[in-house]
Amino acid sequence: MRYNIKSILRKHGFDTNLPYTNIYQNLYHALRDSIVFGTLNENEALPPTRLMAKDLGVSRSTVIKAYDKLIGDGFAWSKGGAGVFIAPKKMMALDVVSELKSTKEKRKPHLSKLGLKFSKRINLREERKSIPFRPGLPPLDLFPLVKWQTLSNEYWKKVTSSELTYYGSSGIKSLRKNIANYLKFYRNIECDPHQIVITTGSLHSLYLIFNVLVDKGDQVVTENPTYPNARKILEALQSKIFYAPVDKEGIDLESFRNRQPKLVYTTPSNQYPTGVRMSMDRRIKLNDWVQTKQSIIIEDDYDHEFSNWENPLPAIYSLNNDDRVVYLGTFNKLLHPSLRVGYAIVPNFMLDSVLALHQHSNRFISPYLQKTLNAFMERDYLNDHLRNIMEVTARRREIFVGYFEKHLAAHISLEEKSQGLHLIGKLNRNINDKDLSEYLGQNGIVAHPLGNYYKNPKEGNGLVMGYCSVNEILMTKKLRMMAQLVRSYKS
Structure with a gap:
């Protein structure tokens, strides 16, 4: 790796103004902390010793001593002729890593009560990329991309x-x-x-x-x-x-x-x-x-x-x-x-x-x-699009409901009150909505557990499902898959 990592090392405490006898120890500690706290990734190559010395304005022997100590303490490894590499986490002394992290955490200020309350009440996991049958999605395949692109190009041509x-x-x-x-x-x-x-x-x-x-x-x-x-x-x-x-x-x-x-x-x-x-x-x-x-x-x-x-x-x-x-x-x-x-x-x-x-x-x-x-x-593109998707969503809803009633009604009772972009399927008592939702999600189908919408999750047991975000061919394919998954989940 030929990056100049001076800014990373400074972030972790490296300072050339310290007395000369402490420079290699200071460099070692900065490199070690960069590794422990994930700024430098495992198996990543450290810069060659000559290059590192030049970038930091120190002697090459100082860098060599710091590298040797990293290797000796299990934070790095040397591959003959290829350089020095950061060790995989599993090779590091877990007690040392844990102690370093604990010491650093103690130096951080406490979060506000409001900050903690927000973080405890929101799911920050990365959203699944699957589309069927996520509630709230319009027919994504109908969005007029060419018209939007034309308008976008016009904007960038005219903007000053x-x-x-x-x-x-x-x-x-x-x-x-x-x-x-x-x-x-x-x-x-x-x-x-x-x-x-x-x-x-x-x-x-x-x-x-x-x-x-x-x-x-x-x-x-x-x-x-x-x-x-x-x-x-x-x-x-x-x-x-x-x-x-x-x-x-x-x-x-x-x-x-x-x-x-x-x-x-x-x-x-x-x-x-x-x-x-x-x-x-x-x-x-x-x-x-x-x-x-x-x-x-x-x-x-x-x-x-x-x-x-x-x-x-x-x-x-x-x-x-x-x-x-x-x-x-x-x-x-x-x-x-x-x-x-x-x-x-x-x-x-x-x-x-x-x-x-x-x-x-x-x-x-x-x-x-x-x-x-x-x-x-x-x-008037918005009105044109609105009229188009109204026809398509009505047709997709009819296909979704028809297939659902034919192949999934034994396990999930579909409610058709909603006039929007989602429907609710009530589950039999022997099926838990949160567990089933997770199981479907692992297999590329998104359906939210109904219990999540209630003050007490036990008040609702069902799935909240969108029905119009994908075309009819993909919809029926995913419904068929969903029926198989529900049967396998029950068994």
């Missing part, structure tokens, strides 16, 4: 160097204006574009809104079951959560009517994950109730295009004239999740605080993405 600078946290004006117009047609929402804040999606919007509104000990209401990540943010903020049950008309208002929550988080268009659609009567009553309380409704309309296409009901936001509703939407469910563009309509009284938090964290969403999406909307 002066535009490659910082932008406002709220988002570009033209996109916010087009989103306001879009929502007027599809959700009966009239709003001032300046109230719209461009985010990376629903979760980002929730993080901003919850952090601006919720103090430790504040009462909040969420549906039970609900979006797990929303619940985890509220838990990390140490709010007092009341889990409201969901009946056939949506969130059960009577269960918290006499409470004084700071906010109510709800998914009225397509309750997540049950698929219950909040009735018009319940929307009106919830809106009337919030105006008698010092509360606010967080309306997460995460896939409203799908759940309101055939028989639209007005958003709660459109019923409210008292700045008591925050409305959330996203293009990640409609176009594709790697896009990372969503939006929130924020009441004026909290708008500055939301923008300040946005600026101090994410700063702003890529202007390239915003302007390309804006052009996508202005040329």
Whole structure:
């Protein structure tokens, strides 16, 4: 390896200003710590002694002595004529490695209580790359890549160097204006574009809104079951959560009517994950109730295009004239999740605080993405795409349900209430949803355990499955595989 590793060694304490007699020991300790803490990888070649000496400004004999001590202590090995290599972890003295790591950990500051709460309440494992049947994914194969690429190329041809600078946290004006117009047609929402804040999606919007509104000990209401990540943010903020049950008309208002929550988080268009659609009567009553309380409704309309296409009901936001509703939407469910563009309509009284938090964290969403999406909307490509995927999702849903009922009904009972991008399959009592989900995932099929959405995982035993992200051929192939896996799991 011919890298100059001076900066790595300095990170681990190397200093040529120490007395001469200590230089080789200092170099040894820096190299050892670089190896133990994983900065230098096992089996990686160390720089040749002459090169290392030149880079560090020390004698070659100093480097040789440090290398020899590394080899003698089991942190490196020499291959005649080829150089010195870092030893595999299994060859190192585990007690020495453990002691070094323990000593270094003791010197680190403690994490904040909030930081610890967030880390304990989120799954940071790398996402599985499998697509079938992950809930929340649109028909990815239908995204108009050529049109998007054309718009992207146009942007980079026209953009000037002066535009490659910082932008406002709220988002570009033209996109916010087009989103306001879009929502007027599809959700009966009239709003001032300046109230719209461009985010990376629903979760980002929730993080901003919850952090601006919720103090430790504040009462909040969420549906039970609900979006797990929303619940985890509220838990990390140490709010007092009341889990409201969901009946056939949506969130059960009577269960918290006499409470004084700071906010109510709800998914009225397509309750997540049950698929219950909040009735018009319940929307009106919830809106009337919030105006008698010092509360606010967080309306997460995460896939409203799908759940309101055939028989639209007005958003709660459109019923409210008292700045008591925050409305959330996203293009990640409609176009594709790697896009990372969503939006929130924020009441004026909290708008500055939301923008300040946005600026101090994410700063702003890529202007390239915003302007390309804006052009996508202005040329009516979004409406064309929306009409196309509505037809395809309906067809794929029919195929999915038909195959499922024929080959999996003996083990999984499919519920068809949801009008969005997912369906729920209830499991027989002798099948555990978390275990089955893990087993399917190991074999390339993603289906989330229903219990994860409840306050008490035992309240739900089933699978939450997307049905439209892949074409019909791959869908039936994966359903056939899923049926075989479920049978083998039971046996």
